[in-house]
Amino acid sequence: MATETAPPSPAPPQADERIRQVSGLSRLMARPELGAVVGAILVWVFFAIVAFENNFVSWATTAAILNRAAPLGILAIAVALLMIGGEFDLSIGSIVGFAGMTIMVLVTPADAGGFGWSLWPAILVALVVALVTGFFNGFLVISTKLPSFIITLATLFIFRGLTIALTRARTNRTQLGNLDEVEGFALADALFASQWEVFGARFRVAILWWIGLAAIATWILLRTRQGNWIFGSGGDANSARNVGVPVNRVKIALFMTTAFAAFLVAVIQAVQFTGADTLRGFQQEFEAIIAVVVGGTLLTGGYGSAIGAFFGALIFAMVQQGIIITGVDGDWFQVFVGGVLVIAVIFNNYIRQKAAAR
Amino acid sequence: MSNGTPLLEIRNVSKFFGSVIALQDVSAFVRAGEVTCLLGDNGAGKSTLIKVLSGVHKPSEGEYFFDGEQQEFESPRQALEMGIATVYQDLAMIPLMSVWRNFFLGSEPTKGWGPFRRYDSEFAKATTKSEMAKMGIDIRDPDQTVGTLSGGERQSVAIARAVYFGAKVLILDEPTAALGVKQAGVVLKYILQARNRGIGVIFITHNPHHAYPVADHFVILRRGTVYGDYTKAELPLEQLVQMMAGGADLEVLQHELEQASQEGGAEAEALAETADAIGSELEELGEKADEEA
Numbered sequence: 001m002a003t004e005t006a007p008p009s010p011a012p013p014q015a016d017e018r019i020r021q022v023s024g025l026s027r028l029m030a031r032p033e034l035g036a037v038v039g040a041i042l043v044w045v046f047f048a049i050v051a052f053e054n055n056f057v058s059w060a061t062t063a064a065i066l067n068r069a070a071p072l073g074i075l076a077i078a079v080a081l082l083m084i085g086g087e088f089d090l091s092i093g094s095i096v097g098f099a100g101m102t103i104m105v106l107v108t109p110a111d112a113g114g115f116g117w118s119l120w121p122a123i124l125v126a127l128v129v130a131l132v133t134g135f136f137n138g139f140l141v142i143s144t145k146l147p148s149f150i151i152t153l154a155t156l157f158i159f160r161g162l163t164i165a166l167t168r169a170r171t172n173r174t175q176l177g178n179l180d181e182v183e184g185f186a187l188a189d190a191l192f193a194s195q196w197e198v199f200g201a202r203f204r205v206a207i208l209w210w211i212g213l214a215a216i217a218t219w220i221l222l223r224t225r226q227g228n229w230i231f232g233s234g235g236d237a238n239s240a241r242n243v244g245v246p247v248n249r250v251k252i253a254l255f256m257t258t259a260f261a262a263f264l265v266a267v268i269q270a271v272q273f274t275g276a277d278t279l280r281g282f283q284q285e286f287e288a289i290i291a292v293v294v295g296g297t298l299l300t301g302g303y304g305s306a307i308g309a310f311f312g313a314l315i316f317a318m319v320q321q322g323i324i325i326t327g328v329d330g331d332w333f334q335v336f337v338g339g340v341l342v343i344a345v346i347f348n349n350y351i352r353q354k355a356a357a358r
Numbered sequence: 359m360s361n362g363t364p365l366l367e368i369r370n371v372s373k374f375f376g377s378v379i380a381l382q383d384v385s386a387f388v389r390a391g392e393v394t395c396l397l398g399d400n401g402a403g404k405s406t407l408i409k410v411l412s413g414v415h416k417p418s419e420g421e422y423f424f425d426g427e428q429q430e431f432e433s434p435r436q437a438l439e440m441g442i443a444t445v446y447q448d449l450a451m452i453p454l455m456s457v458w459r460n461f462f463l464g465s466e467p468t469k470g471w472g473p474f475r476r477y478d479s480e481f482a483k484a485t486t487k488s489e490m491a492k493m494g495i496d497i498r499d500p501d502q503t504v505g506t507l508s509g510g511e512r513q514s515v516a517i518a519r520a521v522y523f524g525a526k527v528l529i530l531d532e533p534t535a536a537l538g539v540k541q542a543g544v545v546l547k548y549i550l551q552a553r554n555r556g557i558g559v560i561f562i563t564h565n566p567h568h569a570y571p572v573a574d575h576f577v578i579l580r581r582g583t584v585y586g587d588y589t590k591a592e593l594p595l596e597q598l599v600q601m602m603a604g605g606a607d608l609e610v611l612q613h614e615l616e617q618a619s620q621e622g623g624a625e626a627e628a629l630a631e632t633a634d635a636i637g638s639e640l641e642e643l644g645e646k647a648d649e650e651a
Contacts, residue, residue, distance in 0.1 A: 219476075227477065243519075
């Protein structure tokens with residue numbers, strides 16, 4: 001516990017009686033990601049005990065958890081930046097589907113209803129498409145001044161509908177495969193879907209993307225002017241505008257960032273599964289938001305961290321894997337996820353208040 | 359008192375919103391190193407006038423001069439770049455951000471180059487601390503969030519920020535309105551500090567007791583027009599108070615206040631004493647500044 005270190009004797013009148021030695025612990029408590037870090041440890045310990053018999057503490061399970069957490073974490077980190085910037089994006093799951101199907105329709109041979117492109121031009125087009133959808137989201141939010149919740153709820157359906165309608169109109173199918181037969185696959189496979197074997201467990205390269213993005217996002221948030229603008233835009237857009245922060249540009253850039261993350265996940269999944277489905281990414285926006293909120297980011301903006309989102313995704317994956325290997329009926333998984341969400345948010349609020357009261 | 363040319367001046371400014379006349383034929387000015395006080399009760403047109411001065415609204419009629427040259431601002435950003443900084447009452451700071459991040463928000467210092475260009479946080483923290491010290495505020499810890507500061511301290515940070523970023527004219531929108539007696543005194547002290555550094559201060563308030571100790575010059579607004587324009591020498595405090603409230607209104611008010619003070623007795627007296635103490639301290643500061651000038 002932190003204890004009073006200031007002497008109780010009356011200070012000379014000029015000294016600042018309001019300052020007090022603050023221990024390293026309470027400084028740590030003030031960090032937004034603390035709850036998620038502690039939570040991750042607690043969840044791990046819980047399953048390590050409950051599911052010890054089921055080999056929870058093993059390389060294989062660890063790999064499964066990390067492989068599951070990586071794509072979710074990539075989305076969550078981008079969503080965290082956006083939420084700190086004061087906005088919401090419900091459409092990223094649909095953008096995952098849209099970007100994935102864009103690639104697949106472009107590379108599918110012409111006789112199967114596609115365009116017969118090689119892979120890399122298709123990936124480039126999917127990137128542009130994703131960035132355009134992100135820009136579209138941001139532009140709509142800025143120009144209509146409607147809550148981004150409403151706008152992206154609408155684009156959730158619009159992008160998903162477009163994915164299904166366009167794919168079916170062109171190829172008459174909802175699933176496209178055989179990506180591994182397309183020119184350029186080997187390089188894409190190495191970059192987005194390769195695996196490493198460590199002690200017999202397979203770790204996917206997506207984990208590196210996840211860690212890398214978390215590091216870059218943290219750098220941007222804490223060490224650049226743009227990061228300061230993100231906090232400012234989310235904390236109080238009007239005040240930020242008054243001191244010259246380009247709030248609209250910041251927000252549009254953030255929507256494009258979440259769309260970029262969705263694109264990256266779409267590519268990773270398309271290459272990994274050598275194909276895509278029009279329903280790919282379904283409900284992933286909610287999982288990402290859960291990871292972000294569990295990670296200590298405020299729903300109202302202006303406060304949070306990318307590291308928190310990183311650990312939020314990790315918690316989500318641990319709960320999922322833990323339930324699977326414990327042999328609990330998988331039907332109960334969503335009940336647990338909802339429960340963990342509520343507990344995590346209460347826990348985070350408690351920690352934040354504790355930290356503020358010190 | 360210096361008789362130099364005004365740093366910022368508006369002449370015969372009117373502002374209409376459709377059929378509503380918000381301002382009619384208003385003239386005012388501020389010189390460098392002086393405080394001009396804009397006084398007016400609710401609905402007198404203070405807010406509109408601030409927005410005209412800070413570049414948010416273009417005047418419908420009349421002229422705007424800055425540094426002797428006529429100006430037409432397209433945005434508040436433009437006015438800010440010329441050195442006309444406005445500190446709004448509640449839009450000054452972002453509560454969830456730390457003091458140093460707030461201080462430099464929108465004008466962050468950077469170091470490094472290319473992808474390694476980064477926010478120079480050491481410089482920002484040190485500067486925040488030293489700039490606040492120049493205003494006479496010993497900031498506890500630049501890492502603490504603005505939300506943990508008191509209202510007066512928040513205003514002071516905003517004023518220090520405007521001064522640091524080269525404000526020549528400082529427009530303060532009711533900086534003392536939501537503050538207690540002591541806190542208001544603290545903010546008034548910073549207004550004098552800013553004035554002593556050669557800044558022209560336009561101080562908007564509806565409280566003559568806050569205005570009187572710091573102002574060199576009073577412009578009293580009423581129902582969108584200038585009701586009076588005086589230097590401090592021409593206008594004793596009692597008369598200013600009277601003008602602000604209007605004779606009849608004031609009598610009623612005084613009566614009410616007397617009743618309240620009879621009920622509140624000792625507490626009100628203690629408050630009045632504090633107010634007096636701060637008032638005389640401020641006057642001393644003002645006199646000292648005059649001697650220096």
